[in-house]
Amino acid sequence: MLGPILETLIGGLLTGVLYALVALGFVLIFKASGVFNFAQGAMVLFAALSVARLSEKFPLPIAIVLAIGVMIVLAYAIEFLVLRRLVNQEGIVLFMSTLGVAYFLEGFGQTLWGSDIYKIDLGISKNPIFLFESVFPGGILIDPEEVAAAVICAILVTVLAVFFQVTRVGRALRAVADDHQAAQSVGIPLNYIWLVVWATSGIVAIAAGMIWGSKLGVQFSISLVALKALPVLILGGLTSIPGAIVGGLIIGAGEKLAEILLGPLLIRWFDLAGGGIENWFAYVLALLFLLVRPQGLFGERIIERI
Amino acid sequence: MFYREAGQFKTTYGSDEAIFPIVQDRWFVIAAIAFAVLVVPLFAGQYLYTEVLIPVLILSLAAIGLNILTGYCGQLSLGTGGFMAVGAYAAYNLALRVPEVNLILVFLFGGLMSMLVGILFGVPSLRIKGFYLAVATLASQFFLEWAFARIKWFTNYAPSGSVAVGPIELFGIPINSPERKYLFVFILVAVLALTAKNLVRSRVGRMWMAMRDMDIAAEIIGIRPLHAKLSAFAVSSFYVGVAGALWGFFRLGSWEPLAFDVNRSFQILFMVIIGGLSSILGSFLGAAFIVLVPIFLNQLPGWLGVGLSTATISHLEFMIFGAMIVFFLIVEPRGLARLWAIAKEKLRLWPFPY
Numbered sequence: 169m170l171g172p173i174l175e176t177l178i179g180g181l182l183t184g185v186l187y188a189l190v191a192l193g194f195v196l197i198f199k200a201s202g203v204f205n206f207a208q209g210a211m212v213l214f215a216a217l218s219v220a221r222l223s224e225k226f227p228l229p230i231a232i233v234l235a236i237g238v239m240i241v242l243a244y245a246i247e248f249l250v251l252r253r254l255v256n257q258e259g260i261v262l263f264m265s266t267l268g269v270a271y272f273l274e275g276f277g278q279t280l281w282g283s284d285i286y287k288i289d290l291g292i293s294k295n296p297i298f299l300f301e302s303v304f305p306g307g308i309l310i311d312p313e314e315v316a317a318a319v320i321c322a323i324l325v326t327v328l329a330v331f332f333q334v335t336r337v338g339r340a341l342r343a344v345a346d347d348h349q350a351a352q353s354v355g356i357p358l359n360y361i362w363l364v365v366w367a368t369s370g371i372v373a374i375a376a377g378m379i380w381g382s383k384l385g386v387q388f389s390i391s392l393v394a395l396k397a398l399p400v401l402i403l404g405g406l407t408s409i410p411g412a413i414v415g416g417l418i419i420g421a422g423e424k425l426a427e428i429l430l431g432p433l434l435i436r437w438f439d440l441a442g443g444g445i446e447n448w449f450a451y452v453l454a455l456l457f458l459l460v461r462p463q464g465l466f467g468e469r470i471i472e473r474i
Numbered sequence: 475m476f477y478r479e480a481g482q483f484k485t486t487y488g489s490d491e492a493i494f495p496i497v498q499d500r501w502f503v504i505a506a507i508a509f510a511v512l513v514v515p516l517f518a519g520q521y522l523y524t525e526v527l528i529p530v531l532i533l534s535l536a537a538i539g540l541n542i543l544t545g546y547c548g549q550l551s552l553g554t555g556g557f558m559a560v561g562a563y564a565a566y567n568l569a570l571r572v573p574e575v576n577l578i579l580v581f582l583f584g585g586l587m588s589m590l591v592g593i594l595f596g597v598p599s600l601r602i603k604g605f606y607l608a609v610a611t612l613a614s615q616f617f618l619e620w621a622f623a624r625i626k627w628f629t630n631y632a633p634s635g636s637v638a639v640g641p642i643e644l645f646g647i648p649i650n651s652p653e654r655k656y657l658f659v660f661i662l663v664a665v666l667a668l669t670a671k672n673l674v675r676s677r678v679g680r681m682w683m684a685m686r687d688m689d690i691a692a693e694i695i696g697i698r699p700l701h702a703k704l705s706a707f708a709v710s711s712f713y714v715g716v717a718g719a720l721w722g723f724f725r726l727g728s729w730e731p732l733a734f735d736v737n738r739s740f741q742i743l744f745m746v747i748i749g750g751l752s753s754i755l756g757s758f759l760g761a762a763f764i765v766l767v768p769i770f771l772n773q774l775p776g777w778l779g780v781g782l783s784t785a786t787i788s789h790l791e792f793m794i795f796g797a798m799i800v801f802f803l804i805v806e807p808r809g810l811a812r813l814w815a816i817a818k819e820k821l822r823l824w825p826f827p828y
Contacts, residue, residue: 204605253804259605260550261807264747267740268799275792283785395612395736402609448620451613458602458610472690 176424182314184420185321186383189376190397191404191412192324193369198406199345200365202259203251207266209394210273211370213386215239216377217277220286220386232374239370242273247363274391286386288378317379324375325413328368332409337364345407399454405467414465419450426453477821493671510660515653523652524725530758530765531656531663532720537745537757538670539713544743545752546674547706548686549599553611555738556618557711558718559731560588563628565719566637570630577644581662581719588715589708591618596707600699603689615736622731638728655724662720666713671754673709682706683752714742748802750809759810767795 190212197205218238222231250265332338343351344361352358380390400419404411426449434445463469477498484490494500518527540554565584568575575583595614602610622628629637642649649658673679684692685702693699722729741764749760771791806812 204608250800250804254807257803257807260544260747260751261803263550263605263608264744265800265803267744268796268803271792271796271799273796275789275794275796279786279789279793283789398609398612402606406605444620444624448613448616451610451616455598455602455610455613458606459598462602462606464606 172428173425176428177421178310179314180421180424181417182311182318182420183424184400184416184418185318185413186314186376186379186416187393187397187400187420188413188416189317189321189324189372189379190393191400191416192321192328192409193372193376194397194401195404195406195409195412196328196369196372197365199409200341201251201344201362202262202348203266204259204263204406205266205369206263206394207246207270207273208369208373208397209391210270210277211239211242211373212377212380212393213388213391214242214273214277214377215370215374216288216381216386216390217281217286219374219378220288220381221281223288224286232378235374236371239374240367243363243366243370246366247359251362252359270391274388278388283388286381288381288386313379313383320375320379321413324372325409328372328409331368337361341365396450399450402464403454403457405464407468408464408466411464411466415454419453422453423449477818477824479822491675493668493675507664511657515657518653518656520652523656525769526765527656528652528659528725530762531659532717532725533742533745533765534758534761535663535666535720536714536717536742537749537761538667538754539710539715539717540742541746541749541752541754541757542670542674542682542713543706543710544746545750545756546679546686547682547703547710548689549596549703549706550605550608551611551710552608552736552739552743553595553614553618554714554742555734555736556615557588557592557714558721558738559618559622559734560591560711561585561715561718562722562729562734563622563637564588564715566639566722567628567630569639577642577649578662581716581723584719585712585716588718589712592707592711592714593704596704596711599703599707612736615739619731619735622734634730636728636730639723642723659720659724662716666716667754667758670709670713674752674754678705686752744799748799748809750811753809753811755814756809756811759814763810767798771795 190208193208193211194205197203197208215235215238218235219231222234225231226234246269250269251262254262254265330338332342340351340356340361341364343354343356344358348358351361376393377386377390380393384390400412400415402415403419404413404415423446427446430449431445458464461467477496479496482495482497484495489495494503514527536554536558539557540551543549543551561581561584564587565580568583569580591614595611598610599607623635629635644658647654649655674682681692681697681702682705684695684697685699685706689699692702718734722733726733745760745764746757747760748763749758750756768791771794772787775787802809
């Protein structure tokens with residue numbers, strides 16, 4: 169029994185890293201501009217479509233560089249056409265505008281790049297790896313794509329952490345995240361900072377889009393991955409980059425374990441037509457965590473004044 | 475010139491606190507209701523009923539429900555679709571298992587069940603706030619969607635997982651034609667909208683608004699957060715539940731949980747935001763806008779004589795819809811209801827400049 173559970177746990181942790189990769193994009197934008205960016209899922213789809221279609225014409229590295237260019241142009245367009253015109257509006261209005269952007273991007277991406285299912289070939293073998301064959305009968309099965317995702321995620325987080333802590337732009341970003349007005353008053357250009365943040369989360373979306381695209385095929389359903397990232401986000405805390413990673417690991421492991429341990433019990437007790445509790449378990453798990461810590465695991469403490 | 479309150483003196487508290495204190499407003503509302511009940515059936519065809527009027531009315535009711543929670547009490551919710559599903563399935567099960575129950579009670583039962591579930595999922599709102607709460611309400615959406623897809627009792631062990639309602643009748647009159655459905659929905663929605671309008675003007679409504687504007691300050695002046703937030707969740711989910719039951723019975727006829735998925739929640743939220751937060755009228759305007767725009771976009775290529783593939787059209791629809799929402803938020807973040815109010819202000823002076 170221990171073998172399969174361990175296998176599920178590892179599989180879950182690795183899937184969790186994939187969720188974290190999407191959640192990372194949300195966190196970047198929320199941290200720096202207070203915008204709850206629902207379009208992140210659509211951005212992942214758009215990025216994946218760009219990479220997939222460009223890689224048909226160019227070799228993969230060039231396609232990725234071109235896609236980064238596309239995402240920067242997109243970030244500029246969003247900043248210029250939407251955000252700049254909604255400065256000082258309430259959070260809910262900004263949130264709704266990103267929903268509008270999400271709709272637009274889903275339509276635009278598929279009009280521009282086509283709506284078939286495309287492939288991204290990262291050159292990673294799809295054959296599962298078996299570990300610890302001597303310890304457990306049959307060993308533990310691990311998907312190499314998920315390992316690659318974990319490595320990419322680790323690299324991204326390190327680069328982002330260095331970028332935020334060391335560089336000049338990173339310091340400006342942290343200042344804006346702390347207080348818009350104070351940052352503006354010491355001469356940090358808000359519009360430029362937002363452009364940088366959206367472009368960065370666009371690049372994170374490319375990483376997420378490539379991994380998810382090579383896993384599921386590049387198609388419309390990739391944008392739904394955002395819904396998987398949301399519980400990760402609130403569990404870790406909306407403003408914390410490490411929170412997104414830890415949240416992803418907890419959610420990934422939790423939902424996979426629940427599927428094999430809790431699922432069969434629920435089916436037996438309530439006479440269900442099949443399990444599939446993955447869809448809501450992550451949310452309920454996040455909800456329970458939030459009841460104890462309303463700001464998420466690593467979120468900034470919410471201080472309320474009158 | 476015609477729309478002004480000069481000469482209308484309020485001599486009693488009653489007339490000061492009336493819903494429509496201005497005579498012209500009163501006549502306008504009466505005329506609108508009379509038009510909807512008496513004139514519309516004279517010319518409306520099946521398409522107008524089933525594709526435009528009935529959906530607009532039912533979704534307005536759901537939008538009123540969400541507006542009570544989000545607009546008046548300030549609790550952003552993304553679980554509207556789930557609560558609509560509760561209403562629809564509760565009503566279906568009551569009608570199926572106790573066929574002799576009156577139709578109105580069936581819908582009220584749908585609302586009440588949704589209300590109970592709403593209170594349950596509203597409890598976390600006492601501790602979780604803002605966007606954290608918004609994401610947490612998605613838990614109710616996904617859980618309820620799952621429950622209705624998997625628990626066989628709810629769908630009466632239907633192998634396909636979809637349910638269908640039988641013939642509907644009220645006091646022995648069968649409600650089978652689109653016209654009768656429309657009239658029934660209209661009357662129910664009108665009564666509930668009037669109730670909602672009065673509710674938000676009452677002590678309860680002011681309590682919600684205080685909670686929305688600043689919850690700590692509201693608590694200090696003696697408003698119980700438990701009471702205020704849970705009552706908002708209860709009333710809101712009641713409205714949404716009734717709307718869900720109506721949607722299932724009169725719009726769909728037979729449905730599966732997919733009809734109440736998360737996109738439905740977003741659709742209702744769009745209606746509330748486009749229509750105007752904390753406005754009952756706005757809920758109607760928003761619903762009409764969100765229902766009519768896709769119909770219009772669908773027809774547009776045909777009118778222009780442009781031949782486009784259906785895939786392109788649906789993508790363009792997404793794009794235009796998204797762009798319109800962004801455009802609307804930029805031009806008037808407070809929604810259509812605000813435009814209506816501005817128009818009324820202007821009309822008071824018209825045709826004079828001051």
